[in-house]
Amino acid sequence: MSKSKSLNLGKSMDIIFIISSIIFNISVSIIYIATKIGNMELVQVSGLIVILLIIPFSITLIGYIKEKEEKKIIISLVIILFYLFLELLLDYILMIPFREILPLHIPYIIVFYAADFSIIGVTFEKNKKMGFVVLLTFGILIGCLIYMYMG
Numbered sequence: 001m002s003k004s005k006s007l008n009l010g011k012s013m014d015i016i017f018i019i020s021s022i023i024f025n026i027s028v029s030i031i032y033i034a035t036k037i038g039n040m041e042l043v044q045v046s047g048l049i050v051i052l053l054i055i056p057f058s059i060t061l062i063g064y065i066k067e068k069e070e071k072k073i074i075i076s077l078v079i080i081l082f083y084l085f086l087e088l089l090l091d092y093i094l095m096i097p098f099r100e101i102l103p104l105h106i107p108y109i110i111v112f113y114a115a116d117f118s119i120i121g122v123t124f125e126k127n128k129k130m131g132f133v134v135l136l137t138f139g140i141l142i143g144c145l146i147y148m149y150m151g
Helices: 003-037 040-052 054-066 071-093 102-126 128-149
Strands: none
Touching: 003 040, 003 054, 003 102, 003 128, 040 054, 040 071, 054 071, 071 102, 102 128
């Protein structure tokens, strides 16, 4: 592969990753707000958007592997995809109320934050300015989570 094609592939993967990261944090934020207000249709739509992010994150993983990206980037993408497939399995395939089962919910929360911190870390690695944008969307997510649990 020529150097310019390689640079274009890498840049394309970065753009797909960053846009997917922003969509992830905003979609999860919407899930928290929709849960709080009892809009289960919006929860379902936002949840489906999160699950569909398996596609662009898989594309970026394949692209980064082709580009021989650093191992920490590849491992971060594997963590993100692990979370997304775990979410798919628990919420959409098994359909178990795992959030009500503490021994299942705690590891799920750990995997979720490992994925979101991976998202933030990779974004900062790829583009410092966009890293702050993704960090801001993570801050919004945390704010929505707090709002969801406030009386």
